[in-house]
Amino acid sequence: MACRFGLGSVTYAQAAVNALSRRGIRSRLVKLAARESKRGCAYGVETDCNDMKKAARVLTGAGISFKEIK
């Protein structure tokens, strides 16, 4: 099952994909739906829900701010 992080800009979403890839976590860059982004027009990364905790640690370690989308 796929889960998502919200990153804001496409630049940070791409940075997140790269950071996760370097640590062996598969993810893909996505544009968030309107319900997933309060201010409209945002990007995120989608990954396996089982990888979310590890992915969160990787992103935090890379200095990338994110929001977990429920």
Added chain:
Amino acid sequence: MIYLDNAATSFPNPESVIKAVADAMYTVGGNPGRSAHKLALAAAGEVYVTRERAAELFGARPENIVFTYNTTYAINNALKSSYIYGTHVLISDLEHNSVLRPTAAVTGNSFASYSMFDSALELKGEERTHAIISSIRSKMRPLTRTLICTARSNVTGTPMPIREIGRYCRENGLFFIVDGAQSAGYDDINIERDNIDVLCVPGHKGLYGPSGTGMMIFSTSAVLSERIGSFIEGGNGVSSLDVNMPEALPEKLESGTLGVPGIMGLGVALKYVSDLGINRIAEHDSSLIQKAYMSLCFNKKLEIYSYEPHSPILLFNVAGKDSEDTAAELDSRGICVRAGYHCAPLAHKRASTPVGGAVRISVGYTNTEDEIDEFIKAVYDITGK
């Protein structure tokens, strides 16, 4: 044709760069950061690759690379997005109009102003560095908050001691903006090590990328300083419902559609420069200028205004001849140079060139010794010696 005007724009571009731009026109669709389809996301990925390569070359984070159209745009953006109204700005006495004009413009609207510190061209080494720092110190005022300086003059080819100036700026709370137009791809610049807040560079000179590309490169401390506001506001695909620009770089300072083919060409150009190595490029270029200088300096009908041992630039005139006339004669012999003031009247004044400025040759990595020999021969033909 012999092209000796690389300080204006590099030519020819590497084949790989030309191919990258053409390929982008054929294969890259969508607008990065706007749509969600595969083409747009792929375009965003390509743009990010260029950010990564620029970040590696200049010691920054990819997210702190902001694309512009050239150095002038970068300097204007860097200054005007960080300027504190009413404060004093320091610039050197060698600055290009891309620094002088926006500085005069932002300070002209307030009760503050700008001052120029001495580039100490006559001195060398540690003595010169010490003189420059002393001059900066002497020009400081209670409201001085920004210093903008070229890393290397486009007129004399003289480098500035950026690292030492950066250290002084950091110690004295000055926001340090560097004009890297002649240094990018030639000098070793690391934005964090050199205490630079914003480095402004063109893609189309020493980086051998397409014209219409440039970058502002921000340090971590600049981003954290809260000095950076937005300068151009508009759409960038982020937080569209918010009337304010996003808080984070690069989108905070990138509005409107990016020039993707140019940026992709720039990405390939950055790889070209990194693979060659800037030391190798600098050694090649400066050796050609040294060859030119060692021949021309014996010609008594020439006035040589600047020679720096590690510079890709040489400035001269044929005695008694307008610089544009000399340039025209060289052009008739198939040699491309630039004459006049080079958009840098301050530097010409400092170098004591006559009315009409001077002739500048500026070499690039594709120039050869044979071409320099042809140039030397042409100059000697013109002087009749």
